[in-house]
Structure formats: C-alpha cells, structure tokens
Amino acid sequence: MVRLSALSLCLATLFGCSTAQVELPISATALEYEPDWTSIYYSKSQPLLIGNDGSAAAGGFHTFSLNGNSSSLTEVASVAPGRTKLMTVVYNVGREDLIISIDQPTSVLRAYKINDLEPIPSIKTTVLGDWSALCTWKADSGDQYLFLFGKKQAKQFLVRRRRAFEIVEIQTFPVPLEVSSCAVSLPAGRIYIGADDDSNVYSFELAESTANPMMDVVGGVNDGITGLAIYVGAEQDYLLVAETDVIAVYTTSLELLGTMELSGAQEIEIQGLSVHQTASISYPSGAIAYALEYDDGAGFGVSSLQGILPQLNLTLNTRYNPSNRLAHFANGGDGDDPAIWLSPVSPDLSRIITTTKSDESPSLGVFDLTGKLLQTIKAGEPNNVDIIYGFAVGNETRDLAFAACREDNTLCLFEITSEGTLRTISGGSHPTPIEVYGSCTFKSPSSGKTYLFVNAKSAEYLQYELGSTANGTLTTTFLRSFTAGSGGQVEGCVVDNENGWLFVGEEPLGLWRYDAEPDSDVSEGFSVDVVSTSGGNLYADVEGVTLVPGKTNDEGFIIVSCQGVSAYNIYRRASPHDFVMTFTITGNMDGSVDRVSNTDGIAVIGNALNADFPNGFFVTHDDANELPEGGTSEEASFKLVSLEDILGAEAVASLGLLGQVDTQWNPRSS
Structure with a gap:
C-alpha cells in the first residue's frame, strides 16, 4: 500500500542520537564563481541548485540542474542584474514559483519566474542596507513572507x-547579531539564525504580526556558523550547521547527533548551506548544496546523502517536498461528491463543483482551484454531481451540471457559464419513480447522444436520454432499467465514454462494469474486483468511482474510494482492468491539513492546469475534518492532491503511470 501525505508520500521518521563522524565526499562542483549563498528549487522534473555570483565583472545568480550525471554541475540559466549575494525561492505566488534576489550595488529586491528567469517588472524594490541573509516562510494562511537580515536588523x-x-x-x-545564515522550519513555524563570528544559534517564532518577535538563544555550537539548513523529519526537524569544513547535525534544541566532514579537496570552506531532500535522478537519497572555496578555486558544490545518514543512525526522509500542495476547503454542510469542470477559456479557471445535501442548506457549491468558494446555488439535496460538456440546447452549445436530487427524487440540471458559475435552465428538473441516490452521465461515441444514469439504494438503475426542444428547454426520455451488481446497495458510478462502459460501485461487494449503450445486454455485468473478504483487493464500503483519461482508449485509470479504510484503489482503464495499487491521503506535516477519513465521492482530471497542478489533480470528500486546534469540524471538506504526487510518486514511478495520462484531454472535441 502506498501512503500519500499532504506534501507527497507518507514521510519516514528521521531519528537518532549518535555523535558519530562520517566522511561527506564532494559529488559535483561548478567553479569560477564568487559564491556566498545557495538555494534549492524542488521540482520532480527539474530540481535546481541556485547560487549567487558576487563578482563585480558579472554578478547575478545561476541555476544548475540536480539531475546531472557528472562531477560538473550543468548550468541551466543565469541572470546578471549586478553583484548579488542573496536569493531564495517562493512557491505558488499567484500560481507562479519565483526566485527573489537582492543585488549588492543598489540593494534592489527583484523577482524572476523560475522556469525561464523572466524578470517581473512590478517587483523592483530598493531596500537600503548591507544585507547578509534571506529566508522565506509560507504561513498557514497561504501568504508568502520574506525575512531579510543585515547588521543587527531584519525586515519582513x-x-x-x-x-x-x-x-x-x-x-x-532588531536582531542581536549580524546574521550571516538563516533557515526556516515550516512544520514548526520557526526561523533559526546564526553568524560566522558567533557560536550561538538564535530562533524566533514565525507569526503574521507586526509585533517584534521574541528572540531565543537556542544554544551554542563548536565554532562560528557559516551556514544553516533544516532537514525535515516526520515528527521533528533537524538543524544542519556548517562550521567551515564540517556540517554538524543537531536537534532543534541543539543536541548534537553527529557530524559530516567534507572530503575530496584541501582547505575546504563552505557557507550558504541548503538541502534537497526529495530523491532525484543523480541523488536518490537527497543532497546537500553549499557555496564552496578550496585550493582549486571557488564556486558551488553538492554532496550526495547516499549512505550518509544511516552512518549517523538517522533514517532518510526523501518524501519531503515544499513545492507539493494539498489544498482543502470546507463544503459548508453535509458534503458528499465533487466534480471537476474544465474551463474552455483557460485551464487555471477550471472549477470544482460539490454537493451539499443537508436539510439546512441543500445546494451545489462552486470553488476555484485554490479552494475558494465562488458560488452556492440552491438544489434539492443533491447527492452526486457530474459534468456534461458541449450539449446542444436549442441553437446553442452549453456545458451542464447534472445531479440526483433526493429532496424530490428528480434529475437536476444546471447550466455552467463560460465563467464557471451555475445558473438555472429551462427544463432543469425531471421526476423519477425511484428514491434517487447515485448518478453519472454518458455521451455515446456512436450516436453522439447524451444519457443520464441514476440509481436507487436497491441497486435499480434507470437510463434516460437527455434532449432539448427548439426553444432551449431540456427534456428527458426514459429508456431502460436494470439491477446492478448482485443487488447490494449501489451509489458511485462513472462512464468511460470512448469505450462505452459504465462502472458501478456496489458498496458491500465490489466494482462492476456494464455496457452503457441503451440497447446493450445488461443481464450480467463484468466483475472488475471484489472486496478483500471475498478474495479481492477492494475494501467496503465501495463509494466513489472516477476515471482519468489516457492518451488512447486503452490508457488511463479507474479510481475507486474505499470508505471503510479511507483508501483508494487504482485500476487500469483497459479491460480486464488490472489492479494497480492502493493509496491513502494523510495530513500535511504542520498539521494545518488533516488526513482524509470516511471518504466518499471523488473526481480526477489529468490536464495541465496551473503551477500547482501541472499534471492535474485528484479531489476527494473528507467526512471528518479534523481541526489543527483539536476537535472535528461540523462541516465536511474536500481535499485536493496533485495527480503527479499519486501516479508519479517515487514508489510507483517505475510503473510509468503518469505518462499514460492525457494532459491535453478535450471533453468538447466530440
């Protein structure tokens, strides 16, 4: 079973109390620079080491690939605004990852887009002073802050x-020293500072406040501090302290656990320490980066952590990645099921539509990709929701949201505007003879007609054809009914339009497949999988079912939620739908986003949407929304996880799952 957390996969614990000394070889270098500072950009496709150039002749900063395979770091790009000492990375500011730098001649703060180093004209701020350290902090609110340190003062x-x-x-x-190093613990919400002429480490709590922070002396180290970095563990963080040619590993209360002595050159001096924890092609156990001076020159160095931390009785944690995102948002009531609407205007304007079936405020909610509520619209206790793209309504083509509404046992339909909001539509409510429960839609690849499926808890399925009059009023025509599965309670369903398959979740037993065309034989379904007590891979209750399209009709995946164990199963789209894996979603490291429990409805999209979701995302209902301060919210919530963190995760990357997803899927093309 693969476990997924709010940042990526479930984290391994870093622990130990050894004071052993180990050798840390220099793995790769980039020389002929005047270095002081390094920063790391986390990216699954192209992780980067970013290093400054303090020379008067060139100046600026450079980016180097951490996916190289030689002893020389490969430069990717550079900019030269002037002699530069400091730069750092900020993630997801207006859906962009940025490098922030300050040059020394003019003390101007500048920003650049990470992918092409395109400068951002609106960020060009003069901050007079002699600045010597720069760190970034992302608050629980999502706001991104910078801390710039100089001679006994700091700016936020x-x-x-x-x-x-x-x-x-x-x-x-004010700060009590001329800071030359800083490091932020995101889980703990603290920043640590030090100076090369002071053996003390200082710390203060990070808060969204204009009050001066209270400075604490954490303790003393053996020598002057030339670099600080944080190694994030599952239960606590560890402070890495550069002391000339040695990197000491401490707890955050400054208990010494061990030391790493650099080797591979003579007269080594390092500063500007940074850590890349996530596994990369060249550094499967992560790496430490630094500005480097030694007998052969000066520049930047990287040391692999392969085999190093175990010698210090420490366990590797290559799961941490500050660039991974898990969003969550409250639904405002008894939420149950989500759907994802792909915007025709711009992918980053896509929406998440959710159901609220409580008596107090039965409605559909519309959220943006950050989890911000944009709209609620009254609906009759909608249970499941699905999207219909490009349906001909009169003389126009429109997108529709379809739900089964339990208040009056109707088929409910709403128009989705091009801006991604919902509005009522003529003919938007149609009665059924059953107590409605689950629902889904089907567009036939042969006839081009659109059909609506709705079920009852008794496992009875009804199929309707959706139509429209010339004046734009929606109509439905009943076509057939059948009993799904073995007759146990059903709810979740999804249709593979290209292959014409209806997948049905039977809550106590398993997953079934039927032909979705209205004239097909449904007297016997195909059993995809059964629950573990019957010899299968599923776990009761089998709830939500969703599909992520692939580049061909045989590629892509079916995902099923297992409510009883708060887990999800993945199956191949191609028949016979082989089982791939089970995963779960745990909370993030700082506790601001809780784990998913008692999961119900799910949805997925594989399209490239924005910087947060370059490979789409998976959204799931979370019934018990645990609060950071303790207790459980009365509101259900939904959690968003990058699809890259599921199908492209380290533990499953060898299966090539992510490469089978269609990132350019166009639901309006047929």
Missing part, C-alpha cells in the same frame, strides 16, 4: 499577487 516582507506581483514591507525589527 509580504510577497503577493493581486493585479500584479508586489512586495510589501511589513516591519523592521
């Missing part, structure tokens, strides 16, 4: 995007 800035990107100064506050 907010980096945000409204109509344009901007940096806003929040406060200036």
Whole structure:
C-alpha cells in the first residue's frame, strides 16, 4: 500500500542520537564563481541548485540542474542584474514559483519566474542596507513572507499577487547579531539564525504580526556558523550547521547527533548551506548544496546523502517536498461528491463543483482551484454531481451540471457559464419513480447522444436520454432499467465514454462494469474486483468511482474510494482492468491539513492546469475534518492532491503511470 501525505508520500521518521563522524565526499562542483549563498528549487522534473555570483565583472545568480550525471554541475540559466549575494525561492505566488534576489550595488529586491528567469517588472524594490541573509516562510494562511537580515536588523516582507506581483514591507525589527545564515522550519513555524563570528544559534517564532518577535538563544555550537539548513523529519526537524569544513547535525534544541566532514579537496570552506531532500535522478537519497572555496578555486558544490545518514543512525526522509500542495476547503454542510469542470477559456479557471445535501442548506457549491468558494446555488439535496460538456440546447452549445436530487427524487440540471458559475435552465428538473441516490452521465461515441444514469439504494438503475426542444428547454426520455451488481446497495458510478462502459460501485461487494449503450445486454455485468473478504483487493464500503483519461482508449485509470479504510484503489482503464495499487491521503506535516477519513465521492482530471497542478489533480470528500486546534469540524471538506504526487510518486514511478495520462484531454472535441 502506498501512503500519500499532504506534501507527497507518507514521510519516514528521521531519528537518532549518535555523535558519530562520517566522511561527506564532494559529488559535483561548478567553479569560477564568487559564491556566498545557495538555494534549492524542488521540482520532480527539474530540481535546481541556485547560487549567487558576487563578482563585480558579472554578478547575478545561476541555476544548475540536480539531475546531472557528472562531477560538473550543468548550468541551466543565469541572470546578471549586478553583484548579488542573496536569493531564495517562493512557491505558488499567484500560481507562479519565483526566485527573489537582492543585488549588492543598489540593494534592489527583484523577482524572476523560475522556469525561464523572466524578470517581473512590478517587483523592483530598493531596500537600503548591507544585507547578509534571506529566508522565506509560507504561513498557514497561504501568504508568502520574506525575512531579510543585515547588521543587527531584519525586515519582513509580504510577497503577493493581486493585479500584479508586489512586495510589501511589513516591519523592521532588531536582531542581536549580524546574521550571516538563516533557515526556516515550516512544520514548526520557526526561523533559526546564526553568524560566522558567533557560536550561538538564535530562533524566533514565525507569526503574521507586526509585533517584534521574541528572540531565543537556542544554544551554542563548536565554532562560528557559516551556514544553516533544516532537514525535515516526520515528527521533528533537524538543524544542519556548517562550521567551515564540517556540517554538524543537531536537534532543534541543539543536541548534537553527529557530524559530516567534507572530503575530496584541501582547505575546504563552505557557507550558504541548503538541502534537497526529495530523491532525484543523480541523488536518490537527497543532497546537500553549499557555496564552496578550496585550493582549486571557488564556486558551488553538492554532496550526495547516499549512505550518509544511516552512518549517523538517522533514517532518510526523501518524501519531503515544499513545492507539493494539498489544498482543502470546507463544503459548508453535509458534503458528499465533487466534480471537476474544465474551463474552455483557460485551464487555471477550471472549477470544482460539490454537493451539499443537508436539510439546512441543500445546494451545489462552486470553488476555484485554490479552494475558494465562488458560488452556492440552491438544489434539492443533491447527492452526486457530474459534468456534461458541449450539449446542444436549442441553437446553442452549453456545458451542464447534472445531479440526483433526493429532496424530490428528480434529475437536476444546471447550466455552467463560460465563467464557471451555475445558473438555472429551462427544463432543469425531471421526476423519477425511484428514491434517487447515485448518478453519472454518458455521451455515446456512436450516436453522439447524451444519457443520464441514476440509481436507487436497491441497486435499480434507470437510463434516460437527455434532449432539448427548439426553444432551449431540456427534456428527458426514459429508456431502460436494470439491477446492478448482485443487488447490494449501489451509489458511485462513472462512464468511460470512448469505450462505452459504465462502472458501478456496489458498496458491500465490489466494482462492476456494464455496457452503457441503451440497447446493450445488461443481464450480467463484468466483475472488475471484489472486496478483500471475498478474495479481492477492494475494501467496503465501495463509494466513489472516477476515471482519468489516457492518451488512447486503452490508457488511463479507474479510481475507486474505499470508505471503510479511507483508501483508494487504482485500476487500469483497459479491460480486464488490472489492479494497480492502493493509496491513502494523510495530513500535511504542520498539521494545518488533516488526513482524509470516511471518504466518499471523488473526481480526477489529468490536464495541465496551473503551477500547482501541472499534471492535474485528484479531489476527494473528507467526512471528518479534523481541526489543527483539536476537535472535528461540523462541516465536511474536500481535499485536493496533485495527480503527479499519486501516479508519479517515487514508489510507483517505475510503473510509468503518469505518462499514460492525457494532459491535453478535450471533453468538447466530440
């Protein structure tokens, strides 16, 4: 079973109390620079080491690939705004990852888009002073802050995007030393600072406040501090302290666990320490990066952690990745099922539509990709929701949202505008003879007609054809009924339009497949899988069912939620739908997003949407929304996980699952 967390996969624990000394060889270098500072950009496809150039002749900063296979780091790009000492990475500011730097001649803060180093004209702020350290912090609110340190003072800035990107100064506050190093613990919400002429490590709590922070002396180390970095463990963080040619590993209370001594050159001095924990092609156990001076020159160095931490009685944690995102949002009531609408205007304007079936406020909710509620529209206790693309309504083509509404046992339909909002439509309610429960839609590849499926808990399925009058009123025509599965309670369903298959979840037993065409034989279904107690891979209750399209009709995957164990099964789309794996979703490391429990409805999309979701995302209902301060919310929530973190995760990457997803899927093409 593969476990997924809010950041990526479930984290291994880093622990130990050894004071052993180990050798840390230099794995790769890039020389002929005047270095002081490094930063790491986490990316599954192209992780980068970013290093400054303090030379008067060139200046600026450079990016180097961490996927190289030689002892020389490969430069990817560079910019030269002037002699530069500091730069850092901020993630997901207005859906962009940025490099923030400050040059020394003019003390100007600048920002660049990470992918092409395109400068952002609206961020060009002069901050006079002699600055020597720069760190970034993302608050629980999602706001991104910078801390710029100099001679016994620090400045805090907010980096945000409204109509344009901007940096806003929040406060200036005193610090007890001339800071030369800083490191942020995101899970703990603390920043650690040090100086090369002081053996003490200082720390303060990070908060969204204009009050001067309270400075704590954490403790002393053996020598002056030339670099600080945080190694994130599952239960606590560890402080890496560079002391000339040695990197000491401490707990955050400064208990020494061990030391790593650099080797491979003479007279080594390092500073500007940074860590890349996620496994990459060249560094499967992660790596430590630093600015480097030694007898052969100066530049940047990287050391592989392969085989290093076990020598210190520490367990590797290659799962941490600050760039991975799990969003979550409250549904405002008894939520149950989500659907994803792909915008025809721009992928990043796509929407998540959810159901609320409570008596107090039965409705459909519309959210953007950050989990911000944009709209609610009254509906009669909708249970499941699905999307219909490009349906001919009168003389126009429209997208529709379809739900089974339990309040009056009707088929409910709403128009989706091009802006991604819902509105009522003529003929949007149609009675049924059953107590409706689950529902899904089908567009026939042969006839082009659109059909609506709705079921009752008794396993009775009804199929209707959706139509429209000349004046734009929706109509439905009943076509057939059948009993699904073995007659146990059913709810979740999804249709593979290209292959004409209806997949049905029978809650106590398993997953079934039927032909979706209205004239097909449904007297006997195909059993895809059964629950474990009957010898299968599923777990009761079998709830939501969804499909992510592939590049061909045989590629792609069926995903099924297993409510009883709060897990999800993945099956291949191609018949006979081989079982691939089971995964779960746990909370993120700082506790701001809880694990998924008692899961119900699910939806998935594989399209490239934005910087957060370059390979689409998976959204799931979470019934028991545990609060960071303790207790459980009365509101259900939904959790969003990048599809890359599921199908492209390290533990399953060898299966090539992510490469089978159609990132350019167009539901309006047929």
